[in-house]
Amino acid sequence: MGGDLFMVRDSFMLENQIPLWLISLIYPDYKSLLCCYLSGIVFGDQRMQTLPWENGVGREPTHLFEALICAYLSPHETQKNSTTPTNSLRVFKKYIPFFMRYIQAKEKKSRSRTTWKMINNSFRSATDLKAKGVHFRRSSNCLTDIKFFSFAFYAELHLPFSYITYNSMVFFSNAIALEMSPEAGYSTYGMTTYFTFMKTLIHNVNDIKVLREKGVLYSLLATDEDVVALFKSIDTFGFAIEDYFTDVKERIEDHCNSKCRTWMAELINTKFKSPWTVMALAAASFLLCLTFLQTYYTINPATN
Known part of the structure; x- marks a missing residue:
């Protein structure tokens, strides 16, 4: 063994x-x-x-x-619903087309950026994106299969799943070195771009926990701290082929810069994080309706 x-x-x-x-x-x-x-x-x-x-x-x-x-870097098998929104999002899109057209028009208008703005995109960690209403989903095995779907008050970032083992340091280091070598003129820099993108998502152990719970990362290392150390130890010098994930980064930026979306996400994450809070709100609303009806019929009693 x-x-x-x-x-x-x-x-x-x-x-x-x-x-x-x-x-x-x-x-x-x-x-x-x-x-x-x-x-x-x-x-x-x-x-x-x-x-x-x-x-x-x-x-x-x-x-x-x-x-x-x-x-x-080659897709062999894609999970069901890996590159499309979930069923709940499709229902939302079906029944609220007006808001969808409005949001898409706003995103198209804001996406006309200069080259400097595209390079200087402020990007968030996985924990920050979760707080902004971004949910993580597992896409496929292909490391360039990264897509982002944004809706009103809700978004999904689909990431490829990756196994982190004790050999990952050697593998990623040599893969990046091979893509960077002068002999690899044919290289698409897929591994380097993927690793650069993931380094922007992973800042601490909380980010690892978010991605691991969603099935994006599988780790055989002893602790999440070891996974963070692995991603930080491999330097890509920020190099990436922007053609891969430019649209993804722009959509994430648009979603996070929308005050309406972020306010709703913060409301859900802080006030409705527990199911007991939702049940308490429903019970309070029900009692309020009963109180209103009781007051109404007291003032205006029903006559035969």
């Missing part, structure tokens, strides 16, 4: 890479072997049946580690 763990860790090192053509010479059915290996690392099971680049997603990688990065 211990040997297998060290072997996986060593396979993430750039200096230990094995060309895929060499694997094809050693093992005849190398495609099935690669599917088994990549699926075990990315998903923890054997669900992958075809290699990512065989579906027309990117070019064929040159070595094993590049194949693993390709697997992380």
Whole structure:
């Protein structure tokens, strides 16, 4: 068992890479072997049946580690409702179209920003976004599958799920180094952009707790402090391809800058956080209605 763990860790090192053509010479059915290996690392099971680049997603990688990065950046399976709003949001959109059109028009108008404003977007941590009425949902395995849906007083940020293990430091460091290397001119910088985005969400253990409870992060580390330390220790120098998540960041900015939305979110988080508070409000409203009816019929008694 211990040997297998060290072997996986060593396979993430750039200096230990094995060309895929060499694997094809050693093992005849190398495609099935690669599917088994990549699926075990990315998903923890054997669900992958075809290699990512065989579906027309990117070019064929040159070595094993590049194949693993390709697997992380290629969508193999998307959860139900992963890239669409939840049922409650669809109902809201169906029955209140006026407010939806108004909000979309406001967002379109405010999205006409200069380049400097786009670069200088003030971004919030996961805890801050939750306080602003943003709910986190799990999207898919693809690390660039990040989407944001904003509605009146409510929003959803869909993030890909990621497994954090004791080998994640080596994996992400080498993946970012590979994308940054001069030889990787074909790179889409998907891993680097994803990690830069997640670093803006994770500031402390409370952010880890929010993402872990929503199934976005799975951690095998001892504590949440270790996960925070991992994200802080890997430096991407703020580099990111803005084409990936520009629209997502702008929508988050629009949602958080809306006073009406944030006030309603703060009201729900502070006053209606407990179900007992909601029940007490309903009971008080019911008693108020009874008192009003009693007063009305006392002043205006019913006549036969």
